[in-house]
Structures are given as structure tokens and as C-alpha cells.
Amino acid sequence: MAHAYTPGLKVIPCTLLKKKRVLPIPGKVLVDLGREVEASDIVAQTELPGKVYPVNVANRLSVAPDEIKNFMVKGEGDTVTKGEIIAENKPFVKWFKTAIESPVAGTIESISTITGQVMLREPPKILPLPAYIKGKVVEVHEGFGVTVETEGTFIQGIFGVGGETSGEIEVAVKTPAEDLAPEAVKDIHRGKILIGGRHAGLSTIKKAVATGVKALVVGGIHDRDLRELMGYDIGVAVTGTEKLGITLIITEGFGSIPMAEYTFKLLASRNGEKASVSGATQIRAGVMRPEIIVPGYPRNVTECKKEQGRGWIEPGDPVRMIREPYFGVIGTVKALPPELTVIGSESHARVLEVELAAGEVIMVPRANIEMLEK
Template structure:
């Protein structure tokens, strides 16, 4: 059967998920293969080297660089606290001394009798990596991290902001075509991951942040509202490091677009269950999509695991990612092998897609596969 490779999104109700949890540099692991872990459990930790402070002691004391060690109170390798005396001249009869104090807590890394500079290394910065999802340790990456295996629901979005978060799924709309308004969000939603329909506006998102909502999953969002939320223009499509309480995952695209029926029904069926979400997005080489993971018991997982997608084929479920029909989902009916001429006079490969009972001929580059199970 003819098929065409087209990147797509996953909407899986039952699959095996492997999550790699890795330290930024080598450190210490807190678990072993086979251990059961919860989302907040620390699985690895390390210390990042502190920032470096350069202090021109010779200049401040008005001495020759070659004489610096004669005036140092602390030696290389010694720890020092903020405002501790680091170097001092003898003065005249004990008076009129010049002194240099440490600007930070840290360690004296080196003293140069050539430049007269003292290098201070600030205290190490502790880094801990948690499990993020409930599961078990599937594999160990020596001194670096672990791979966690869990079984459950796996849904990818189009775009997101905010990093990793977790909470209970709470559907606050009746259908997938309903907008989340500020009035729908109350203090009772603190720590929850709320599921909406087609849109959430700026006021609604601000209310969610004030109520300390863990995450929002919704069909569409206004791109220009991101400036107000983040305080800057999002120029590069790499997100996840934003310092906001509430992670946002957009499943369909920018604007008011109803969430796909399959995604909405799947999330609603797991209302009240604990989930992990991550708004991190990278739309370039090494694509990263925002995700929702809902662990379920192994007994609830069907024995048939999701199959690896081979690309676009006849019968594939696809989403249109360009106007017209932007955001709509349909089924591929035909993949013509010959090139077709579009209105722009360009020759492209197309797909015949059935959407709401009508068939459209759409360039394959304007489609993405929705992987389901």
C-alpha cells in the first residue's frame, strides 16, 4: 500500500511510555532498576559549579601583582563567606589599612601573582531531577539518569508554554466547542489540570495563574496574548523554561478552534485521575511536543500496544494545518502518485481527504498524521 512520511501527533489511549530523566552533568542516582517511583520522587541529583567572580585585589589594595600573596588573608582552596576579610595591607602603625572583602559565599579558586586577580567560585548549585511520572525504573544511565516506564494515556499538543507540572484532570466544560471563561475558574481548581474546549482568553488564563492551576489543556489560544503573559515576544519556537505557575497546552492551534472529538473524549473519560503535563515545545530539528501523560493500571492496558506509525497512508487520520479547513480532522481516501497543479501553479503531491462528508484535495505538506490506537 502506498504511504508518505508525514510527521504527526499522538493521541493514544493505551500505550507504553518511556521517559528519560537525565542530569545536566554527572551526579548521583537515588534509585535502581525495578524501583517504583511517584512523580515527586527524586531519582538523581548533582551540584552545578557555582558562578565565577573575578576580583582585582592588587588594584584595590594599590600593590604590585607579584606581592599579592603577602597580603592575602585566605589561601587558594579555602572557603570564604560573604563579607569575610580576604586581603589587607599592613597600613601605617596599624592604621590606614586597605581591605578587600568577599562579595559572595564560595571558595578561592586561584590567586594570580601576574594579574593580581583572585578567582572566587560561588557555592555549588544543587540540582535534583524528579520522576515526573508514576512508574518503575526501566533502565539506568550510569551517573547521569534513569529511564522510567509507565503505561497509560499519551496525548501530544501543537504548542505549549511552561514546564513540567502535575495534578488531577478536571473537565470544566460540557463540550469541545465551549470557551473557558474566567468565571469558570475558582480557587477549587488549585493544583488541577483543567480541560477546556475551543479557547481560553487572556483574562481566563490570568485567573488560572492567580488560582494556582497546575495546567490548562485547550483547543486554541491567541498568539498575541503570549506577550502579555510572558512579558516579552516569543520569537523562537522553543518553550518550557517560562517561570509561570500554570502550564498551557494547545491541542489544535492559534485562534478559536474546537478540540478534536477524540482528544476531548479521551481526556474527559479520565476526569479525576492524576496526570503529568509538560508545555515544552521545540518546532525545529529534534522536535519536542507538549504532552499529557495519564498513568493507568497495567490491568487496564490492553495487550495490544500502539504500533509505530509508518507515515500517511490510505485510511490515516490527518489534521489540516493550513487554510482553508485549518484545524479540521479527516480521513485519507487516496494518495495520488502523480503531481497535481494547485491554484498557485505549483506542482505538488496531494492527498484526497474526507472531512465532514466532503472530499478535498490537499497538499500533503499541509497535513499532519494524528496517530491513534
């Protein structure tokens, strides 16, 4: 049977998930193998070295670099407070005395007799690493972190902004085709993962931020609103570190696009349950999509799916068009003709025939569809 490779986002009611949680630099692992952890538990932590401030003592005292040790009041490894004198000269006339104060609180890291620079380092900052998902520690990466495993619902979005967070899922619309209006965001949604339908405008997103909603998941947003929210245009899709006061995930794309029914129903089936959410997106090497993870089985599911999606498409599969002129339209694959076909732009491309709900059959480049879960 004909089939074609196609990327698709994962929307799985229940699957075995493993999350590798590692520090950016070596540190200390705080949990043991086999331990059950909550999403907010700290599993590892490290000290991020403090910022470094160079001070050119030789220049400031007008002495040669190899002489500066004679004028240092503090030595390598000494702690200093902000404004404390670290070096001074000893002139015969007191008026000509020059004293150099430390611009920061920290320690003297090094004194160079080649350059005449003194390096001061601020105290280290503690970097805690939370488990992010509720589950069991199944692997310890010595000095770096752990792998946490859980069985649960796994939904990938297409794009997100904002980092990791967690909270209870709250579906705020009745259908996946309904827009999330600002009035629909209420005080009771504080701390929640709010699920909208087709679209959320800037006023809705702002209201959600003001209300203290942890994360907002909708079908689409307008790029113009995102720009307003961020204060700049996102040039390349590398996100996750934004400090917007909310994590925002879109499941379908930019514009006003109903959330896929399957995704919406799955999220609705986990209404009221605690989820872990990340908006981090990286559409380059090591591709990362935003995600929603709800540990545990949905009510009607008794067994976890073992297969991770087959990665290709066959006749009968439901698909969504992801480019104009059919952007957002859903249909079923009818045929996968192998030969190159001339499309509307006059390009030669591999295509597939898609049957729409009304029975109409359209021709679409294979590159312009996305597989949907049955």
C-alpha cells in the same frame, strides 16, 4: 497502496512509556533498579557549582599580579563570608590601608599570579531530579539518573510553555468545541490539570494562574494573549523553562480551534486521575512536544497498544488540515495522486484529496495535513 510520510502528534489511550531522567551534570542516583516511584519522588540529585565572582586584587591594591599572594588574607580553598576581608595591604601609614572584601559568601577557588585575579565561588546549589512519572525504575544511568517505565495514556500537544508538573485531570467543559471562560475556572481547580475545549483567552489563563491551577490544556490560544502573558514575543519554539505559575499546553495550534474529539474524549476518560504534564517544546533538532501522561489504563481499555503509529498516511485515514484556507478542518483521505499538482499559490506540490464531512472533496498539499488517530 499509495502512502505518504506525515508527521502526527501521538494521542494513545495506552502505551508503554519510558522516560529517561538524567541530570545535566553528574551527580548521585538515589533509587535502585526495579523500585516503584511516584511522580514526585526524587530519583537523583547533584550539586550545581555556585556562581563565580572574579576580584582583581592586583588592580585594587595597585600591586603586580605576581605579588598578590603576599597580600592575601585568605588562601585557595578557604571559606569566606560576604564582606569578609580577603586581601589587604600593609602600609606604613594606616590611613592608606586598602582592604578588599569578599562580594559573596563562598570559597576562594583560585588565586592567579598571572592576571592578579582571585576567583570566589558561591556555595553549590542542590538540584533534585524528580521521577516526573509514576512507574518502575528499569534502568540506572550511573551518576546521571534513571529510566522510568510505565504503561499509560500518552497525549502530545503541539506547543506549550512552562515546565513539568503533575496533578489530577479535571475536564472543565462539556464539548471540545466549547471555549473555557474565566468563570469556569473555580477554586476547586487549585492543583489540577484543567482541560478546556476550543480556546482560552488571556483572562481565563490569568484566572487559572491566580487560582493555582497546575496546568491548562486547550485547543488553541491567541498569540497576542501569549505575548501579554510572557511579556515578550516567543521568537523560536524552545520552551519549558518559563516561570508563569502554570504549564500551558495547546493541542491544535494558535487561534480558536476545537480540540480534536479523539483527544478530548481520551482526556475525559481519565478525568479525576493523576497525570504528569510538561509544556517543554523544542521545534528543532531533537524535536520535543508538550505532553500529558496518565499512568494506568483508561477504563474501557484492557490492553496496551504496542505499535507507535506507522508514520505515513493512506486513503481512509482521518486527517486535519493545518494551514489556511482550511486550517483546523477535519476530513478523510480520499486519494494520494503521485504527480505534482499546481495549487492555489501557483506552486507545484504533492497533494492529497480529502473528503470533508459534507461530502465535498478538496485538494490539499501533503505538507499541510496532520494525521489523526482513528
